[in-house]
Amino acid sequence: MAAIGDVARLAGVSKATASRALSGNGYVAEETRRRVESAAAEIGYIVSPDAASLVTGRTKNVGVVIPFVNRWFFGEVLEGIERSLLGAGYDLTLYNLSGSGRDRARVFEFFLARKRVDAVIAVGVDLAGHEVSALDRREKPLVCLGGTGGTAARLSIDDRAVGQLATEHLLHLGHTRIAHLAGSGASGQPDTVQGLRRQGFLDAMDAAGHAPSPADVVETEMTMPGGYRAALQLLGHPGPRPTAVFAASDEVAFGALRAAERLGIAVPRELSVVGVDGHEYAEMFDLTTVEQYPGEQGRSAVGVVLRLLGEGADADPLPDSGAPMPTRLVVRASSTAAPR
Amino acid sequence: MAAIGDVARLAGVSKATASRALSGNGYVAEETRRRVESAAAEIGYIVSPDAASLVTGRTKNVGVVIPFVNRWFFGEVLEGIERSLLGAGYDLTLYNLSGSGRDRARVFEFFLARKRVDAVIAVGVDLAGHEVSALDRREKPLVCLGGTGGTAARLSIDDRAVGQLATEHLLHLGHTRIAHLAGSGASGQPDTVQGLRRQGFLDAMDAAGHAPSPADVVETEMTMPGGYRAALQLLGHPGPRPTAVFAASDEVAFGALRAAERLGIAVPRELSVVGVDGHEYAEMFDLTTVEQYPGEQGRSAVGVVLRLLGEGADADPLPDSGAPMPTRLVVRASSTAAPR
DNA sequence: CACCCGGCCGGAAACGGTTCCACATTCCCT
DNA sequence: AGGGAATGTGGAACCGTTTCCGGCCGGGTG
Numbered sequence: 001m002a003a004i005g006d007v008a009r010l011a012g013v014s015k016a017t018a019s020r021a022l023s024g025n026g027y028v029a030e031e032t033r034r035r036v037e038s039a040a041a042e043i044g045y046i047v048s049p050d051a052a053s054l055v056t057g058r059t060k061n062v063g064v065v066i067p068f069v070n071r072w073f074f075g076e077v078l079e080g081i082e083r084s085l086l087g088a089g090y091d092l093t094l095y096n097l098s099g100s101g102r103d104r105a106r107v108f109e110f111f112l113a114r115k116r117v118d119a120v121i122a123v124g125v126d127l128a129g130h131e132v133s134a135l136d137r138r139e140k141p142l143v144c145l146g147g148t149g150g151t152a153a154r155l156s157i158d159d160r161a162v163g164q165l166a167t168e169h170l171l172h173l174g175h176t177r178i179a180h181l182a183g184s185g186a187s188g189q190p191d192t193v194q195g196l197r198r199q200g201f202l203d204a205m206d207a208a209g210h211a212p213s214p215a216d217v218v219e220t221e222m223t224m225p226g227g228y229r230a231a232l233q234l235l236g237h238p239g240p241r242p243t244a245v246f247a248a249s250d251e252v253a254f255g256a257l258r259a260a261e262r263l264g265i266a267v268p269r270e271l272s273v274v275g276v277d278g279h280e281y282a283e284m285f286d287l288t289t290v291e292q293y294p295g296e297q298g299r300s301a302v303g304v305v306l307r308l309l310g311e312g313a314d315a316d317p318l319p320d321s322g323a324p325m326p327t328r329l330v331v332r333a334s335s336t337a338a339p340r
Numbered sequence: 341m342a343a344i345g346d347v348a349r350l351a352g353v354s355k356a357t358a359s360r361a362l363s364g365n366g367y368v369a370e371e372t373r374r375r376v377e378s379a380a381a382e383i384g385y386i387v388s389p390d391a392a393s394l395v396t397g398r399t400k401n402v403g404v405v406i407p408f409v410n411r412w413f414f415g416e417v418l419e420g421i422e423r424s425l426l427g428a429g430y431d432l433t434l435y436n437l438s439g440s441g442r443d444r445a446r447v448f449e450f451f452l453a454r455k456r457v458d459a460v461i462a463v464g465v466d467l468a469g470h471e472v473s474a475l476d477r478r479e480k481p482l483v484c485l486g487g488t489g490g491t492a493a494r495l496s497i498d499d500r501a502v503g504q505l506a507t508e509h510l511l512h513l514g515h516t517r518i519a520h521l522a523g524s525g526a527s528g529q530p531d532t533v534q535g536l537r538r539q540g541f542l543d544a545m546d547a548a549g550h551a552p553s554p555a556d557v558v559e560t561e562m563t564m565p566g567g568y569r570a571a572l573q574l575l576g577h578p579g580p581r582p583t584a585v586f587a588a589s590d591e592v593a594f595g596a597l598r599a600a601e602r603l604g605i606a607v608p609r610e611l612s613v614v615g616v617d618g619h620e621y622a623e624m625f626d627l628t629t630v631e632q633y634p635g636e637q638g639r640s641a642v643g644v645v646l647r648l649l650g651e652g653a654d655a656d657p658l659p660d661s662g663a664p665m666p667t668r669l670v671v672r673a674s675s676t677a678a679p680r
Numbered sequence: 681c682a683c684c685c686g687g688c689c690g691g692a693a694a695c696g697g698t699t700c701c702a703c704a705t706t707c708c709c710t
Numbered sequence: 711a712g713g714g715a716a717t718g719t720g721g722a723a724c725c726g727t728t729t730c731c732g733g734c735c736g737g738g739t740g
Contacts, residue, residue: 001455003695003696003697004696004698005697006697009573013412013700013719013720014719014720014721015697015720016698016699016719016720016721016722017719017720017723018718019697019699019719020698020699020718023697023698025698025699026698026699026718027716027717027718027719028717028718028719029717029718029719032718032719046453046454046455046695047454047697048394048454048455048695048696048697049455049456049697050391050393050399050455050456050695050696050697051390051394051695051696051697051698051725052395052696053390053697053725054388054390054391054695054696054697054698054699054724054725054726054727055696055697055698055724055725055726055727056697056698056699057725059390061456062432069409069415069418069419069422070410070412070415070416070419070620072410074681075409075410075415076410078409078434078436079409079410079438081438082409082434082436083436083438084435084437086435086443086446086447086451090685091433091451091456091498092421092433093425093431093432093433093434094399094418094433094434095422096418096419096422096423096426098419098423101353103426103693107426111431113386114386114389115341115386115388115390116389116390116401116431120695140684143663195588203389206358218515224621225620225621225623225624228624238439239368255624258624258625261601280410280563280565281564281565283565284564284565284568284598285598288606298441343725344725344727344728345726345727353689353690354689354690354691355690355691355726355727356689356690356691356692356729357688357689358691359727359729360689360729361730363727363728364734365728365729366688366689366729367686367687367688367689368687368688368689369688369689370688372688372689384732387726387727388723388725388726388727389727390726390727390729391695391725391726391727391728392727393695393727394694394695394696394697394725394726394727394728394729395694395696395726395727395728395729396695396729397695401684422726515716589725609724657726681739681740682739683738683739683740684711684738684739685719685736685737685738685739686735686737686738687731687734687735687736688735688737689732689733689734690731690732690733690734691730691731691732691733692729692730692731693712693728693730694727694729694730695726695727695729696725697724697725697729697738698723698724698725698737699722699723699725700721700722700723700724700737701717701720701721701722701723702719702720702721702722703719703720703721703735704717704718704719704720705716705717705718705719705726706715706716706717707714707715707716707717708713708714708715708716708717709712709713709714709729710711710712710713
C-alpha cells in the first residue's frame with residue numbers, strides 16, 4: 001500500500017510537506033499543495049488513521065453506549081447521532097449495553113478504556129460512579145442523553161414535567177380515575193425516566209385532589225407486548241375501570257390500545273389513552289402523545305461532544321445548557337372527554 | 341499514560357519480552373509472564389490499539405453498513421452482530437447507509453477504504469459493482485446478509501421460497517383471491533428481497549391456477565404505516581375484496597390489520613393475513629407469519645467474517661455455505677379457512 | 681564430547697504518519 | 711536600510727507497539 005513517503009517522493013517534496021499539504025495544517029504553497037494532492041490521487045494514497053492517531057492521540061471516533069437498538073426511541077437517537085458524527089468526519093463505535101453483568105464491565109474496562117475512542121455518548125444508561133470515573137481518569141469526555149449517574153454533560157427532557165403534562169391533559173378532559181402504565185422500576189428508582197414520569201403523574205393527580213389507588217399504577221417493560229399484558233391486567237376484570245390511561249411510552253400505549261380492542265373496550269369512548277414519545281406509528285394509531293424528538297437529541301449530543309473535543313464552532317448552536325430538550329403535547333383521537 | 345516500556349522496566353525485562361508476555365505470542369517463561377502481568381496491573385497499563393494495529397495491520401474492528409436501524413429486522417440483526425463481535429473482542433463501527441446519495445459514496449470511499457476496519461458486513465444493502473471492488477482492492481473481506489450485488493460471501497434466507505410458502509398456506513386454506521402487499525420496488529428489481537417474495541407469491545398462485553389481478557398486488561414501503569395505507573387502498577372500496585393478504589413483512593401486516601380494523605373488516609373471518617419476519621409483536625397481534633431469525637443471522641455473519649479473518653475455529657460451525665438460512669411458518673389466529 | 685535444538689530473552693528495526701525545530705525567503709514597517 | 715514577522719520547506723525525532731534476528735543456556739543425541 002502506498003504510504004505518505006511515496007506521495008512525497010512522487011511530488012518531489014519531503015514527508016513533512018506532504019503531510020502538511022494533505023492535512024491542511026501549517027504553511028504550504030498553493031502550488032505545492034496541488035502537486036502533492038495530484039500525486040496522492042495518482043497512486044491512490046489514503047492515510048492510515050492508526051498512524052495518525054498514534055502520534056496525535058486523537059482517533060476521530062466516538063463510542064456510543066446504548067441499552068437497546070430496537071426500541072424506537074433508541075433507534076432514532078442512534079440514527080441522529082450517526083448522521084451527525086459522519087457529517088463531522090467521525091466514526092461511531094457501537095456498544096450495545098444490554099445486560100448489566102460482566103459484558104457491561106467488559107465494555108467499560110476493556111473497550112472504552114482503550115484509547116480507541118475520543119469520547120463517549122451514553123444514551124439512556126444509568127452510569128455507576130466508578131464507570132464515569134474510569135472514563136474521566138482517561139480524560140475522555142462523556143455526554144449523557146437521558147439516564148442517570150453522569151456528573152458530566154447531560155441532555156435530557158424533563159420527564160417529570162412530561163408525566164405531569166400528559167396527566168393534566170386527561171384531567172382537563174374531566175377524567176378523575178386515571179391509571180398509569182409505568183416503566184418497570186418506576187417506584188424503586190425515582191430519578192430514572194420511568195420514575196420521573198410516574199412522579200409527574202402523581203404530582204398532577206395530587207394537585208387535582210385525586211389519590212390514585214395503588215392498583216391503578218402498574219409497572220411494565222416499556223414495550224408494546226409489555227403494555228398489552230399490563231393493560232389486560234389493569235382493565236381485564238369485571239367492575240369499574242379507570243376511564244383513562246397514561247402510558248409511560250407510546251409503545252406501551254400501543255399495547256394498551258390493542259388490549260382494549262381485545263377486551264372490547266371502545267377507545268376513546270370508554271377509555272382515553274395517552275403516551276409519550278411521538279413514535280412514528282402514533283399517527284396511525286391516532287394516539288395522543290407528548291412528543292419528544294430523539295433524532296434531534298442525538299444530534300445535539302454530538303454537538304456537545306464535538307464542542308468538548310474542541311472542534312470549532314462550526315456546528316449548530318448548543319442548546320442552552322441545563323435547559324431540558326423540547327417536548328410537545330399532540331392531541332389525537334385516542335383521548336376525549338370522560339364519559340359521564 | 342503508561343506505555344509498555346514502563347511495564348518492562350518495572351518488571352525488569354525488555355519491551356520485547358513484555359510484549360510477548362502480554363500478548364501471549366512467542367516464548368516467555370511462566371514466571372516472567374506473571375511478573376510482567378502484575379507490573380502491568382500495578383501501573384494500570386492498557387495497550388494502545390493504534391500502535392498495535394499500525395504494526396500488525398489488523399484493527400480488531402469490523403464495519404457494519406446497514407440501511408436502517410429502526411426497522412425490526414435490521415435492529416435485530418445489528419444486535420446479533422454486536423453481541424458476537426464483542427464476544428470475540430472486536431469493535432463494531434456503524435455506518436447507517438440511508439440515502440444512496442453522496443453520503444453513501446462518502447462511506448465507501450472515505451470511511452471504509454481507510455484502514456480502520458478489518459472487514460465489512462453489509463446487511464440488506466444492494467451493493468454496486470464498484471463498491472464491492474473498492475473493498476476487495478483493499479483486501480477487506482466482505483460478508484453480505486441479504487441484499488444484492490456482492491460476489492462475496494453471502495448469507496440469506498430463500499425469499500422466493502418464503503413468499504411461496506406463505507401463499508401456499510393461504511391456498512391450502514381455500515383462498516383463491518389473495519392479494520400481496522409487496523415491498524416497494526418489488527416488480528422493478530426482481531432479485532431483491534421484495535422482488536423475490538413477490539415472485540414466490542406469483543409462482544404459488546400460478547401453480548394453483550390463479551392469476552392475481554394487477555390491482556391485487558400493491559407496493560409499499562415496508563413499514564407499518566406503509567402497510568396501513570396500502571391496505572386501505574386495497575380494501576377500502578366497495579365491491580368484492582380479496583379474502584386473504586400476504587404481506588411482505590410483519591410490519592406491513594400489522595398495518596394491514598390496523599387498516600382492516602379501521603374499515604370494519606373482521607380478521608380472520610372476512611380476511612386472512614400473513615406476514616413474514618417473526619416480529620417480536622407478531623404473537624400479540626396473533627399474526628400468522630413465516631419466521632426468520634435475524635439475530636441468528638447476524639451471529640452467523642460474524643462467524644463467517646471471523647473465519648475469513650483467520651480467527652481460529654473457536655466459533656460456532658459455519659452454516660452450510662450456500663444453504664439458505666432457516667425459516668419457519670408459524671400459524672396463528674390471523675389466518676383461517678376462506679369464507680364461503 | 682561435539683552438536684543441535686528448543687526455550688527464553690534483548691536489541692533494534694520497522695509500521696506510517698505528525699510535529700518540532702532550524703533554516704531560507706520574502707514582505708512589510710519604521 | 712535594517713529588523714522582525716510571515717511564509718515555505720526539509721531533517722529528524724517521536725508516538726507505542728510487534729517482530730525479526732541473534733545470542734545464550736541446558737539437555738538430549740549420535
